[in-house]
Amino acid sequence: MLVFPPLAAAQKPAILAVFAHPDDETTVGPLLVRYAKAGHPVYLATITSGQKGVTPHGGIPAGDELGAAREKELRCACQALGIHEPLLLQFQDQGISVPPAMDKIRARLREIVNEVKPAVMITWGPDGLTGHPDHRMASSLATEVFQQRAPLAHRPRKLYYVAWPESKFVNPPPPFDRRPPGTVADVFVTTEVDGNAYLEPARKALQCHKTQYQPAQMEAMFDLTAKAQEGKVFLRLALTDLRRPSGRERDILEGVQ
Ligand SMILES: [Zn+2]
Secondary structure, eight states: OOOOOOOOOOOOOEEEEEESSTTGGGGGHHHHHHHHHTTOOEEEEEEEOOTTOOOTTTOOOSSHHHHHHHHHHHHHHHHHHTOOOOEEEEEOTTOOSSHHHHHHHHHHHHHHHHHHOEEEEEEOOTTTTTOOHHHHHHHHHHHHHHHOOTTOSSOOSEEEEEOEEGGGGSSOOTTOSSOOTTEEOGGGOOEEEEOGGGHHHHHHHHTTOTTTOOHHHHHHHHHIIIIITTTEEEEEEEEESSOOOSSOBSOTTTTTO
């Protein structure tokens, strides 16, 4: 009897998130879970290893040992989110805003795009959400890679920026004592993805980042998604070669699949 190998399942459109540090992915955690569970290949590229993320409770000084610990935490988070192993670029925390690093990161991101073939990319806005210079640079480089089509063998269709709607942060909860720079007027929010069914895996992923947060801080962080944003992940569609939606989208793959 002849045994045929199973037909390869049709590949669903892939998603690539690009951020600066291990734990940055937390802001879109429920969204990543949602699309991974729906069978989409979901990838996270993290540019630095967070080697300077020293905390009083973490007990690890800045440097490679902390970077290695945070890479391990990021692997734990990706597993909890149900997405692919993180793509670790391993640049220096707070060392990416210099031309030689920027050139290398751009080249590496292009390789990743050509390799994992995302239909959609997600990153911060130019604000970097919290204003952190590494976050701003991650946004800048991911945007450049998306917008320069000639060097890409694979061309993603949509680029989204994380967007915390101003209306949800009138009284921002800790750790923000003021509106983070990344809040944007609601009129600019194009997209909301309901993550309510995916909050628990997202919470577990956040809990992997033990060097960064103590349990109470994790809960406060998590409340930014679960309570302040009502379990939704808000985004703005920055660039696309597809027709723009007329109303607010509920699905980042609208028009792609
Ligand atoms: Zn960060």
